[in-house]
Amino acid sequence: MLRLQLGPADLCRVRFADRLHPVxxxxxxxxxxxxxxxxxxxxxxxxxxxxxEVAGDAQPATAILRHLLPDRGRLPDFVTPFEGLESVEAGLEAIRATPLRRVRAEVTDAYADTAGTLLRRRFAAADPEVLDLFGGAVRAWFDAVLAPHWPDLVSTHRQQVTRASQRLALHGLAGLLGSLHPAIRWREPVLEVRTWWGGEVEGTGHGLVLLPSPLAGTRPRVLVEPENPILVVYPVPMPRRAAPAGGESLGRLLGATRALVLRRLADEGGLSTTVLSRAVGISLSSASEHATALREAGLVTSERDGGAVRHHVTPLGAGLLGVGPEQACSEA
Known part of the structure; x- marks a missing residue:
């Protein structure tokens, strides 16, 4: 059991993460x-x-990640950084920026009960070549497994934040903290969390960030770093809606991320480049590039709205997605 001793400065800064962290x-x-x-x-x-794991371009990536990371339990904290929420690339940049001393300490600790291999020893030594190999594996695995489901995962996170915000408004902070998850209990001023490690931890004075995630696992995850808010990632139910029909074939045609951009614009319509980047989990510059490519292909139209540029799916784009043309016309 982990007991988080939260002071007034922490309780005054309780908030939700505004998005899922792709990496x-x-x-x-x-x-x-x-x-x-x-x-x-x-x-x-x-x-x-x-x-x-068994076939395709992501097979080597899966093998690398399985070899370098523990099968269960606590991961090295540096591989789930606070920074890098904007995209996979931003998250990998935050990982690469981790001080070598910290990488060595956390990986060595994670390998305490794991047989040593040359690749694991090089990872524990923060070998730049192995860190790059690790980053490439994360990117490939995300594209192959999570990317087609990312809009649904993002939508689930938003729905959970909305519901939790309503509980906060109706029942106060104690009501919110006491209802996050069965493995989390609020005993003022202590937040008790049944996670993968235990002990008594003082608040950092920088607040508490709550992150509902459908892929947190079976227990909440807690990240405590000096000069940062405490991060509590807690499990929520998986989204019921499956990935869109035809998503794989469209991904092969356009690329997984570009297909997701087109799908999100069809689902919501009229999204600015900034909102689109958050909805898909990519950087602002990447969202702009994908929107430009889709517009040049006649699948998207863009219009300026004050200081923002808003994007809509065209009838051609809607037809590619299997959306009714009348829907596309009404959105555009």
């Missing part, structure tokens, strides 16, 4: 989906993870 979510999912019992809760994702 952190991928690494938690990669570990979580190895357990057949909990993988049954996310059959579509589990099926993609198995497919990535």
């Amino acid at each position: 952190g979510t991928a690494l938690l999912a990669g570990q979580w989906l190895r357990d057949p019992t909990v993988a049954a809760m996310a059959p579509a994702l589990a099926e993609r993870a198995v497919a990535a």
Whole structure:
């Protein structure tokens, strides 16, 4: 049991993470989906993870991640950083920026009960070549397994934040903290969390960030770093809606991320470049590039609205997605 002693400065700064962390979510999912019992809760994702393990371009990536990270339990904290929420690339940049001393200490601790291999020893030594190999594996695994489901995962996170915000408004902070998850209990001024490690931890004075995630695993995850808010990632139910029909074929045609951009614009319509980047989990510059490519292909139109540029799916783009042309016309 982990007991978080929260002071007034922490309790005055309780907030929700505004989005899922692409890299952190991928690494938690990669570990979580190895357990057949909990993988049954996310059959579509589990099926993609198995497919990535046995065949396709992501097979080497899966093997690397399985070799370098523990099968269960606590991951090295630096692989789930606070920074890098904007995209997979931003998350990997935050990982690469981790001080070498910290990488060595956390990986060595994670390997305490694991047989040593040359690759693991090089990872524990923060070998730049192995860190780059690790980053490439994360990117490939995300694209193969999570990318087709990312809009649904993002939508689930938003829905959970909305519901929790309503509980806060109706029942106050104690009501919120006491209802997050069965493994989390609020005993003022202590937040008790049944996670993968235990002890007594003082608040940092920088607040508490709550992150509901459908891929947190079977227990909440807690990240405590000096000069940062305490991060509590807690499990929530998987989204019920499956990945869109035809998503894989469209991904092969356009690329997984570009297909997701087109799908999100069809689902919501009229999104600015900034909102689109958040909805898909990519950087602002990447969202702009994908929107430009789709516009040049006649699948998207863009119009300036004050200081923002808003994007809409065209009838051609709607037809490619299987959306009714009348819907596309009304959105555009």
